[in-house]
Amino acid sequence: MKTLLMTAALAAALGWAALPARAQLSYYVDDQGNVVVYTNDNAPQARKASAEKAPGDKAEKGSVASELNRNTATLRAANSAPAAPSLGADVLHQLVQETAQKHNVDPNLVSAVISTESNWNTSAISRKGAQGLMQLVPETAQHFGVYNPFDPAQNVDAGVRYLSMLLDRYNGDLPKALAAYNAGPRVVDRWGGVPDYRETREYVRKVTSTYFQPGSDHKSPWRAAPKPIYRTTTDDGRILFTNE
Numbered sequence: 001m002k003t004l005l006m007t008a009a010l011a012a013a014l015g016w017a018a019l020p021a022r023a024q025l026s027y028y029v030d031d032q033g034n035v036v037v038y039t040n041d042n043a044p045q046a047r048k049a050s051a052e053k054a055p056g057d058k059a060e061k062g063s064v065a066s067e068l069n070r071n072t073a074t075l076r077a078a079n080s081a082p083a084a085p086s087l088g089a090d091v092l093h094q095l096v097q098e099t100a101q102k103h104n105v106d107p108n109l110v111s112a113v114i115s116t117e118s119n120w121n122t123s124a125i126s127r128k129g130a131q132g133l134m135q136l137v138p139e140t141a142q143h144f145g146v147y148n149p150f151d152p153a154q155n156v157d158a159g160v161r162y163l164s165m166l167l168d169r170y171n172g173d174l175p176k177a178l179a180a181y182n183a184g185p186r187v188v189d190r191w192g193g194v195p196d197y198r199e200t201r202e203y204v205r206k207v208t209s210t211y212f213q214p215g216s217d218h219k220s221p222w223r224a225a226p227k228p229i230y231r232t233t234t235d236d237g238r239i240l241f242t243n244e
Contacts, residue, residue, distance in 0.1 A: 087152055092120060092133075099156045103164045106222050109174075110134075110160055112211035113181070116203065122152050134159025167222060174222055178204045 087095075096114065100107035117135040118124035130137050132155035141149045144158035163181060170176040170188075179194040180187075182203040187195050194204055232240045 087122070089120070092122075092152060095152055095156055099153075099160050103157075103160045104223050105160050105164050105167070109207075109211055109222050110156070110163065112207050113159070113163065113178075114156075115210050116206045122155075123150055131155075136162075172222060174208065175204050177222075178207050 093111070096110050097107045100110045114120060114133050117130075118133050120133065122133055124133070124135065125131050126135055128137070131141070131149040133152055134155055136144075136146060136149050136155060136158055138149075140162055141158060144161055146154045146158045149155050149158075163177065166177040166180045166185065167174075169185060170180070175194050176188055179200050183195055183197060183200045187197075187200075194201060234240060
């Protein structure tokens with residue numbers, strides 16, 4: 001065996017020395033994507049590069065080292081979630097208050113959903129792939145134009161808009177809206193109400209228990225308290241009505 005290895009090494013060395021002075025060694029990744037092969041022929045695969053080094057270059061473009069570094073960087077980028085901004089509890093609650101008011105949803109209901117969904121963890125990821133404070137699934141995030149579901153502002157805005165849409169869809173029926181938020185509206189429509197899924201029923205129970213805390217006074221359709229309307233007159237005599 002030792003003799004065989006020495007013979008192979010000697011043959012490889014002689015083959016290397018026999019290459020023309022300006023011959024270029026190319027490499028390519030095989031069909032399995034994990035073997036780099038050196039050859040002085042044109043490889044059929046598209047991913048080829050010269051292994052000949054220019055003077056002074058340490059790892060020029062096309063070298064094995066640079067190719068591996070690029071692949072590693074790509075994999076890391078693909079598998080790493082965008083960093084969630086570090087916000088304090090007061091800031092998060094203020095964000096919920098303003099966003100809920102903006103979309104005419106009771107802020108206390110939104111807070112109850114967040115408490116149940118993520119326990120206010122901006123970086124939360126469920127085993128099913130839901131992300132962020134309001135645990136948006138990728139399809140919902142894409143539908144509402146969210147490009148970073150771990151950004152609290154984007155996440156809460158999309159989650160509140162979705163919740164508002166569900167409240168409208170079910171005419172203020174809170175259990176149905178919450179069940180649809182958890183299991184999807186198609187499931188709720190098929191069952192004609194809260195489906196007999198243990199996870200969904202427990203979810204509805206937790207959110208409503210948090211929402212209807214002692215001393216709370218929540219009434220359908222679970223909307224934010226309307227802002228007062230102000231009547232103003234402009235300098236040119238026009239009368240305006242605004243809630244700002």
